[in-house]
Amino acid sequence: MKFNNHSKHKYFYQRSTLFNMEQAISYERIPTLIYADSDAASRAVAHEIAGIIRQRSNEGKLAVLGLATGSSPKKVYAELIRMHREEGLSFQNVVTFNLDEYYPMQPDSVQSYVRFMREQLFDHIDIPSGNWHLPDGTLPLEKLAEFCKDYEAQIERYGGLDFQLLGIGRNGHIGFNEPGSLVNSRTRLMTLDLTTQIDAAGDFGGLAKVSKKAITMGVQKIMEAKRVVLLAWGEHKATNVARAVEGSVSSDVPASYLQLHENASFVIDTAAASQLTRMRTPWMVDSVNWDRAMIKKAVIHLALTVNKPVLKLTNADYNENGLSDLLALYGQAYDINIEVFNYLQHSITGWPGGKPNADDSNRPERAYPAKKKVIIFSPHPDDDIISMGGTFQRLHDQGHDVHVAYQTSGNIAVADDEALRFAEFVVDFNERFEANNAKANRIYREAAKFLKAKKDSEIDTPEVRYIKGLIRRGEAKNTCRYVGIKKENIHFLDMPFYETGTIQKNPIGEKDVEIVMNLIDEVQPHQIYAAGDLADPHGTHKVCLDAIIQAVQKLKHREYMNSCWIWLYKGAWQEWDIDQIEMAVPMSPDQVLKKRYGIFKHQSQKDGVPFQGSDAREFWQRAEDRNSNTAKLYNKLGLAEYEAMEAFVRWKI
Incomplete structure (x- = not known):
């Protein structure tokens, strides 16, 4: 193996990229293709895979593919399924080997990669059942070494991998080759890094339930593939993408080993590229x-x-x-x-809805109309108060007609013991007062029974999801009551894409967009606030934003939309870069404290929630630190000193 000579490589999808690869040659040590979004990038990669399949078929040979799991390759698989159904792409000559599997793991478990691959690809194409292979998470420990050796031998018997698809972990891993893995590492059982366990906590219903080990294809076998493509989407991948692409080759970032491969590329979206030199x-x-x-x-x-x-x-x-x-x-x-x-x-403005009777030529918002109709879209039932609680309060206090739209139920972010406590309370209350509501009692009794016996591999029942949704809904109402929002201005949209019961959501559908359109059409707002937080590691914010954008595009010809401005806020995960900020709303110490108390209304999200991520701080702490840091940056650049600031970027229709 040797380092790439970038100038010698040709890429059939180069024309689809936003930037010329040669521009960054002095910084990037591996060919890196940046696309406007993951949809376009995934289509390009799927078409490359299809090209390999067809070429090998024409040669009368098998196409041997190394496949990955997780959120990154899902759209690639969706495009391959489409090509199979609509363009006749056959997988009869395809043999696949997956990178990894949790250990121990039953193949029908919700978290199993066998189940993932069947649901995302294998059950929808014509690949022969004996042609796909995954590590076996059911084997006894004493048989694993022999299995791993044979797994690699099978790949060799097929002539090696023609193509290897990869994602990148937030700690730079490929497969489950965690930091510290050597370039000559073989297929083996690995202990998962804490960061990896934390990222998987949502799938398992909490960190304590996450598998601590996994079987992974080794770095050496990945490097022996004839072609390697690594996918990365979103801001939360940006730092390690930059380390892998521009940094030195190091076991600290196993993805950096791909610099040594003669035919490897990173295929990423603009958010994942944000820390590359040519972007930064x-x-x-x-x-x-x-x-x-x-x-x-x-x-x-x-x-x-x-x-x-x-x-x-x-x-x-x-x-x-x-x-x-x-x-x-x-x-x-x-x-x-x-x-x-x-x-x-x-x-900088203390008037996020515009300051009446003031010159607005240098202000981020218009002075008129003095009293605006406002919709704050909140992907989950707490993003409004976490992300823009100070602005939320100020819009109300300054007399604007503020509506809040909670786009999803947020039910999967409620811990089981919290739901059980709630269910048992209702059952005990009804029994104490002999409430004659058989249906309600049945729902809560069945939910409590399920939760007490729930297995790690089981998806919540509809009754449990209903209860968890009610908990989140009640907390959202409490926050709005605290801010002063009228009951009729609180809207629970319960967008259908979210209601799968698992962390994996359905694609956005027409019904989701229609629900958003109907609310916008009803309120006819002068301002819309929406979550532009693409660093959300679970993707709900992105889908919710897509629904709003599609709705706005369909409504843009309505007369009221000519005076509707759209402001994007960030969530709990990250803040806008200061050069991007177009409206910064300062907060006093008292306003920061009031926002904190508003966040406290979401009691189910306060301690040990499933989606805390790698950051041990609670959401209120993250919000305060982020808002404080924004104010400090403004002050460092020579502006006035404030306690905290909430930041927004305007999206133009």
Whole structure:
């Protein structure tokens, strides 16, 4: 194996990418294709796989594919299924080997990768039943070593892998080759890194239930594949994508071993690419168009790099940090500094709904109408208060007609013991007062019975999901009551895509979009607030945003939509980069405390929730730290000092 010579590689889907690969050659050590979204990227990869299958079929040979699980390849598999159904793509000549499986694991378990592959691909195509292979999670421990050796031998008997599909873990793993895995590692049983266990906690119903071990194909066998494609979607993958692509080859980031492969590529979306040099500081890679957004991005980056307020930057700072081209356009640092300082200053407002009777030419929101109709879309029943609780409160206090739309029930984020406590309370209450409601008693009794005997592999029953949904709904009502929102302005949309009972959701459907459209059409808002948090590791925020965007696109010809502005907030996982922020709403210490108490209304989400992620802090702590850090950045750049700030980016129809 040897390092790539990038200039020698040709890519049939290069034309679909947003950026020229050669631009980043001095920083990127592996070919990296960036697409506008995961849909386009997945289609390109699926078509490459289909091309291999057809080519091998024409040669009278088998196509041997290495497959991955998780959220990243799902759209690739969906496109392959479509091609099979609509274009006659046959899998009769295909043999597959999956990367990994939890251990121990029964094949029919909800968390099993056997079940995942059947549901996502195998049951929908014509692959012969004996042609797909996965590690066996049911074997006794003493037989695993022999199985792993034979697994690799089977691959060799087929002539090796023609194509290997990969994802990347948040700690940089490929397969379940965790940090520390060596480049010559073989198929084996691995103890899972804590980060990996935390990421899987949602699938298992809590960290304590997650399998601590897994069988994984080794790095060496992956590296022996003739072609390797690694997929990555979303901001939460961006840091390790950058480490793998631009950093040195290291066992700390097993995905970095792909730099040594002669025919490997990363295929990623713009969110996963956000930490690459060509995205973060594109002026360091090539000439750029110095528009307002790029100037703001460059000067803020410069100020934070040299640790100076914007107005103190000098000509030497620009020249010594790769911004001589920008300086040449303006002549003096002073002129650029003033312009960027004004950009930042004009983004700050204590009037998120617009300030009446004020000059709004340099304000982020319009002054009129003075009293606006507002819809705050909240993907889960707590995103409104966690992500924009201060702005939420201020919009109400300043007299706007605020509606809140909870897009999903959020039921899978309620712990089983919380639901059991709730169910037993209702049963005991009804028995104490001899309530004559047989149906209600049946629902709660059946739910309590199921929860007491629930197995880790079981999906919640409809009765349990109903109870968990009621818990989240009650907490959301309590928050709105705390803020002062009228009962009739609280909307529970219960979008159908969410109601699968598992972390894996259905694709967005027409009914989901229609529900959002109907609410927008009913309220006819001047402002819409929506979650633009693409770092959400479980994807619900992205689907909810897609539904809003599709709804708005269908409604954009309505007259009221001409005066509707859409503001995007971030969630519990990450904040907007400061150069992107178009509206920053400052908060006093008292407002920060009031927001905290609003978050506390969501008691089921306070301690030990299934989707806490790798961050041990509770949601209120994350929110306060994020808002505080935003204020500190503004202050560091030379703006006034505030206790905290909530940030928004405007999405234009």
